[in-house]
Amino acid sequence: MLTISQRGIEMPASPIRKLVPYAEAAKKRGITVYHLNIGQPDIATPPSIMDAVKNMDMHVLEYSHSAGNESYRRKLVKYYEKQGIEVTHEQILITTGGSEAIMFAFFSCMNPGDEVVIPEPLYANYLGFACAAGVTVVPIKSTIDTGFALPPAEDFEKVITGKTKAILVCNPNNPTGYLYSRQEIEEIGEICKKHNLYLFSDEAYREFCYTDEKHFSAMQLEGLEEIVVLMDTISKRYSACGARIGALVTKNKELYTTALKFAQARLSPPGLAQILAEAAVDLPDDFFSEPKAEYLSRRDVLIKRLNEMEGVYCSNPGGAFYAIAKLPIADCDKFCQWLLESFSHNNQTVMLAPATGFYATPGLGTNEVRLAYVLNKESIEKAMDCLEVALKEYPGRTID
Amino acid sequence: MLTISQRGIEMPASPIRKLVPYAEAAKKRGITVYHLNIGQPDIATPPSIMDAVKNMDMHVLEYSHSAGNESYRRKLVKYYEKQGIEVTHEQILITTGGSEAIMFAFFSCMNPGDEVVIPEPLYANYLGFACAAGVTVVPIKSTIDTGFALPPAEDFEKVITGKTKAILVCNPNNPTGYLYSRQEIEEIGEICKKHNLYLFSDEAYREFCYTDEKHFSAMQLEGLEEIVVLMDTISKRYSACGARIGALVTKNKELYTTALKFAQARLSPPGLAQILAEAAVDLPDDFFSEPKAEYLSRRDVLIKRLNEMEGVYCSNPGGAFYAIAKLPIADCDKFCQWLLESFSHNNQTVMLAPATGFYATPGLGTNEVRLAYVLNKESIEKAMDCLEVALKEYPGRTID
Numbered sequence: 001m002l003t004i005s006q007r008g009i010e011m012p013a014s015p016i017r018k019l020v021p022y023a024e025a026a027k028k029r030g031i032t033v034y035h036l037n038i039g040q041p042d043i044a045t046p047p048s049i050m051d052a053v054k055n056m057d058m059h060v061l062e063y064s065h066s067a068g069n070e071s072y073r074r075k076l077v078k079y080y081e082k083q084g085i086e087v088t089h090e091q092i093l094i095t096t097g098g099s100e101a102i103m104f105a106f107f108s109c110m111n112p113g114d115e116v117v118i119p120e121p122l123y124a125n126y127l128g129f130a131c132a133a134g135v136t137v138v139p140i141k142s143t144i145d146t147g148f149a150l151p152p153a154e155d156f157e158k159v160i161t162g163k164t165k166a167i168l169v170c171n172p173n174n175p176t177g178y179l180y181s182r183q184e185i186e187e188i189g190e191i192c193k194k195h196n197l198y199l200f201s202d203e204a205y206r207e208f209c210y211t212d213e214k215h216f217s218a219m220q221l222e223g224l225e226e227i228v229v230l231m232d233t234i235s236k237r238y239s240a241c242g243a244r245i246g247a248l249v250t251k252n253k254e255l256y257t258t259a260l261k262f263a264q265a266r267l268s269p270p271g272l273a274q275i276l277a278e279a280a281v282d283l284p285d286d287f288f289s290e291p292k293a294e295y296l297s298r299r300d301v302l303i304k305r306l307n308e309m310e311g312v313y314c315s316n317p318g319g320a321f322y323a324i325a326k327l328p329i330a331d332c333d334k335f336c337q338w339l340l341e342s343f344s345h346n347n348q349t350v351m352l353a354p355a356t357g358f359y360a361t362p363g364l365g366t367n368e369v370r371l372a373y374v375l376n377k378e379s380i381e382k383a384m385d386c387l388e389v390a391l392k393e394y395p396g397r398t399i400d
Numbered sequence: 401m402l403t404i405s406q407r408g409i410e411m412p413a414s415p416i417r418k419l420v421p422y423a424e425a426a427k428k429r430g431i432t433v434y435h436l437n438i439g440q441p442d443i444a445t446p447p448s449i450m451d452a453v454k455n456m457d458m459h460v461l462e463y464s465h466s467a468g469n470e471s472y473r474r475k476l477v478k479y480y481e482k483q484g485i486e487v488t489h490e491q492i493l494i495t496t497g498g499s500e501a502i503m504f505a506f507f508s509c510m511n512p513g514d515e516v517v518i519p520e521p522l523y524a525n526y527l528g529f530a531c532a533a534g535v536t537v538v539p540i541k542s543t544i545d546t547g548f549a550l551p552p553a554e555d556f557e558k559v560i561t562g563k564t565k566a567i568l569v570c571n572p573n574n575p576t577g578y579l580y581s582r583q584e585i586e587e588i589g590e591i592c593k594k595h596n597l598y599l600f601s602d603e604a605y606r607e608f609c610y611t612d613e614k615h616f617s618a619m620q621l622e623g624l625e626e627i628v629v630l631m632d633t634i635s636k637r638y639s640a641c642g643a644r645i646g647a648l649v650t651k652n653k654e655l656y657t658t659a660l661k662f663a664q665a666r667l668s669p670p671g672l673a674q675i676l677a678e679a680a681v682d683l684p685d686d687f688f689s690e691p692k693a694e695y696l697s698r699r700d701v702l703i704k705r706l707n708e709m710e711g712v713y714c715s716n717p718g719g720a721f722y723a724i725a726k727l728p729i730a731d732c733d734k735f736c737q738w739l740l741e742s743f744s745h746n747n748q749t750v751m752l753a754p755a756t757g758f759y760a761t762p763g764l765g766t767n768e769v770r771l772a773y774v775l776n777k778e779s780i781e782k783a784m785d786c787l788e789v790a791l792k793e794y795p796g797r798t799i800d
Contacts, residue, residue: 002596002626008508008658014466017664045461053672054454061445061642061676066414096496096644099666107532108408112512128665132507134534196402226402242461242671244496258408264417265528266499270670271642272453276461 011131015124015357022340023351031344034383036371037353039174039321041239043291043374045276049238052279053272064268067260068094068247072278076247079281083206085219085230091251093259094269094277098204098233098246099125104259105166105229105248106133109198114165116200119151121324121358121365123174123202138164139360144326144368147315148176150184156191166198167191169218172205175358175370176324177299177317179209182216189221189228199224202231205320207288210296215319225251236321238280239291243273295321298373298380305384306371309391311398321373324355324365328391330398332356332369335390343390350383350390367398411531415524415757422740423751431744434783436771437736437753439574439721441639443691443774449638452679453672464668467660468494468647472678476647479681483606485619485630491651493659494669494677498604498633498646499525504659505566505629505648506533509598514565516600519551521724521758521765523574523602538564539760544726544768547715548576550584556591566598567591569618572605575758575770576724577699577717579609582616589621589628599624602631605720607688610696615719625651636721638680639691643673695721698773698780705784706771709791711798721773724755724765728791730798732756732769735790743790750783750790767798 016038023033067073073089080087095101102125110116112134118126120139130137138159142148156167167188172179180188185201192199201218209215218228233246250256263269299316302323306314311328329335333354343349355368373380391397416438423433467473473489480487495501502525510516512534518526520539530537538559542548556567567588572579580588585601592599601618609615618628633646650656663669699716702723706714711728729735733754743749755768773780791797 002598002652004508004654004658005511005514007511008661011658011661011665013661014664017466040462042460044459050456050458050461054456056450056454058450059444060442061450061640062440063641066417096670097667103666108404111405111407112534114405125665125667128661132662132665134512198402240461241463242668244668244670252402254404258404258411261408261411261413261528262532264414265411265525265532266503267497267525268642268644270496270644270673272672272676273670276672 007131007134012124012127016353019336019340019351022337026340026349030347032348033340034348034350034375034379034386036373036375036383037351039236039372039374040241041236041321041374042376043239043294045239046280046283046287048283049240049276049279053276056275061271064271064274066263066268068092068269069274069278072274075278075281082285083215083217085217087219087249087251091249091256093248093256093263094274095246095248096269097244098202098231098235101231101233101246101248102126102129102202103132104262105200105231106130106135107262108255108258109229110135110165113163115161115163116166116168117156117159117164118168120360121175121355122360123170124357126168127360137360141361141364142176144313144315144324148173148178148324150180150187153187153191160195164195164197166200168200168202170202170204172209172319174205174320175322175355177320177322179211179318181213185216185218186221189218189224192227193224197227199228200231201228204233204236207237208292208295208321209319210299211318219249229255234277234280240276243276244270245273245277295373298377299323301377301380302371302373302384305381309388312391323371323373324368325371326368328398329367329394329396331366331396333366334396335394336369338394339390343393345386345389348382348386350386407531407534412524412527416753419736419740419751422737426740426749430747432748433740434748434750434775434779434786436773436775436783437751439636439772439774440641441636441721441774442776443639443694445639446680446683446687448683449640449676449679453676456675461671464671464674466663466668468492468669469674469678472674475678475681482685483615483617485617487619487649487651491649491656493648493656493663494674495646495648496669497644498602498631498635501631501633501646501648502526502529502602503532504662505600505631506530506535507662508655508658510535510565513563515561515563516566516568517556517559517564518568520760521548521575521755522760523570524757526568527760537760541761541764542576544713544715544724548573548578548724550580550587553587553591560595564595564597566600568600568602570602570604572609572719574605574720575722575755577720577722579611579718581613585616585618586621589618589624592627593624597627599628600631601628604633604636607637608692608695608721609719610699611718619649629655634677634680640676643676644670645673645677695773698777699723701777701780702771702773702784705781709788712791723771723773724768725771726768728798729767729794729796731766731796733766734796735794736769738794739790743793745786745789748782748786750786
């Protein structure tokens with residue numbers, strides 16, 4: 001018999017997409033589904049950067065440099081400078097989405113059998129890339145009681161072994177929305193330094209921080225230049241998820257050279273999208289004020305409504321556009337399916353992502369869901385109306 | 401010490417790009433360099449498909465389906481139908497270039513330690529993807545004396561072991577330009593069937609065949625539906641290398657589902673380029689006549705000139721836009737460097753790719769170079785003038 005590979009069997013299916021058939025069936029029954037399950041922003045891609053593509057003057061759509069167009073990388077140097085991150089264009093490798101930056105980092109830094117420590121709940125696709133690379137994700141539990149703050153250093157120390165090669169943090173965090181403080185990032189840096197580990201920092205949501213303090217990047221850690229690998233993307237920053245432009249940034253020259261070899265094998269990152277991404281660097285500095293204010297006001301509506309519901313708890317996330325809520329439901333996987341399959345309120349329902357898909361440890365997060373506030377406030381209000389009624393009607397409710 | 405991974409160390413650097421610094425230095429000295437070293441076509445990307453992107457009406461550049469836009473996949477069904485390949489849109493997975501199709505196939509079908517048999521000389525990046533996937537490339541030698549025809553079945557039989565999971569053929573071939581006949585493809589199919597192996601068929605150059613016979617795709621093999629995996633790309637077909645749009649096509653449902661999990665982890669293929677790729681399917685049927693005639697006339701110039709040079713031999717490749725030539729030089733790596741470093745003729749020189757980079761077996765191809773005919777005829781003539789003079793002047797010439 002012709003067989004598929006073991007890693008192909010073990011490769012996790014997307015937890016966000018598992019419920020899609022139920023949503024499609026609900027829509028076919030004429031029910032409006034509010035999608036709080038995926039991080040696809042509804043905010044328009046800035047027209048000026050779309051225009052950069054529309055106005056391109058190009059006769060042959062050639063391969064770009066494997067590291068990305070030099071003109072784009074040179075511009076990014078200035079973008080990072082504004083974030084307090086000092087890098088050269090030869091320390092920036094343009095990737096096909098943030099996804100490829102994660103993949104290049106995993107493949108370049110870790111051997112099969114090696115371990116990467118990641119606070120959970122975590123971005124589910126880390127598990128997929130780890131599976132592809134043959135490395136093991138070792139989760140450290142963060143809890144809703146602390147708002148998903150960094151677990152104490154001793155929790156990290158407990159799991160670090162000779163096989164551990166890296167710690168990965170996503171800041172601000174997907175799926176929790178938690179914004180790590182400068183002190184927390186410094187603490188992780190210290191652990192990495194002490195144990196000789198890479199620090200992978202996924203900063204996809206850097207622009208969306210709702211505290212007074214400026215986002216502190218792991219790239220700003222002093223004396224850890226060889227250790228830190230930044231995984232970046234324009235997807236959320238400019239509402240350009242479909243562009244597939246990201247970056248791996250590191251001052252570690254040997255690592256950069258290695259990642260570049262993986263980049264050369266796949267020839268080049270997307271060409272048309274690099275035009276858009278390069279134009280985005282020229283957006284005015286105050287460009288982010290509007291989307292940020294919009295997300296912030298949505299967050300406030302969402303969190304308020306959630307915490308007003310009986311038995312529901314949600315901490316106030318400091319960044320990104322996600323929140324994890326604890327529901328008075330023992331099995332949220334079933335509940336999320338029921339919302340689509342058996343429930344409607346005024347012919348509407350809400351689609352949520354069961355939190356279990358974001359935990360690497362089986363059995364965790366069964367009473368939690370992740371919500372993305374990527375719909376306008378009116379839709380969020382209506383989605384919350386649905387959830388409120390649903391929680392009262394649901395036969396599996398644990399608290400009465 | 402922080403170390404990079406073993407696969408990162410073993411990952412081959414691009415053989416085509418190794419000489420780039422010498423070419424850049426030559427250009428700085430004011431020398432014109434004719435690039436016959438890379439497969440970057442100079443032919444314009446069809447303006448109408450660039451216009452499709454320029455005229456797009458899109459407000460949010462969203463993630464597409466992980467398998468690619470359904471509208472595009474449905475159109476591709478018709479494209480393949482014209483090639484005599486019958487598939488449904490659910491058997492087509494849009495990838496980020498042909499590169500990702502190769503990667504998904506390797507990761508989905510093979511475990512670390514498994515083997516894939518590939519006739520050499522071969523497309524060098526297969527070695528990179530194999531390294532990333534932890535699989536071993538087992539080369540079967542094809543020779544210039546037969547024009548790089550398929551090695552006899554017994555050569556395959558000799559190397560097939562319990563670890564062998566697949567045979568990979570590139571048809572028409574990069575780097576040899578060899579066009580496999582229907583009979584040869586059937587022969588490979590038989591070997592795969594007998595030994596229970598996947599047949600990976602890279603058909604990136606399908607449109608560029610210069611014989612009277614129509615290209616025969618491995619997808620047309622009857623009774624081998626579960627075995628065949630087509631790796632495809634629009635890069636060369638429409639001179640759109642920078643788009644990064646390819647496809648993995650297979651009727652094996654389990655394999656498709658597995659590859660889709662890898663695709664979901666990276667979210668989606670490039671969005672802007674999918675607009676371009678979809679428009680390309682609507683190009684008139686006779687679109688290929690012009691670029692094909694152009695490549696054919698360039699091939700004829702190149703092959704004629706090469707074979708007129710003393711001690712040089714080149715067979716007449718039936719497809720793609722590459723040729724491998726045997727030179728009267730023992731070490732073509734050194735010769736290619738010398739061409740850039742120490743030679744010029746009328747202030748011009750030529751950049752060639754040493755063939756050693758296309759052999760997996762060390763020591764093979766030392767007296768061969770690969771030439772890509774992606775420049776206009778005038779430039780090819782001038783490049784050949786340079787080569788002719790260089791061969792006479794080169795101190796390391798083996799035949800006098």
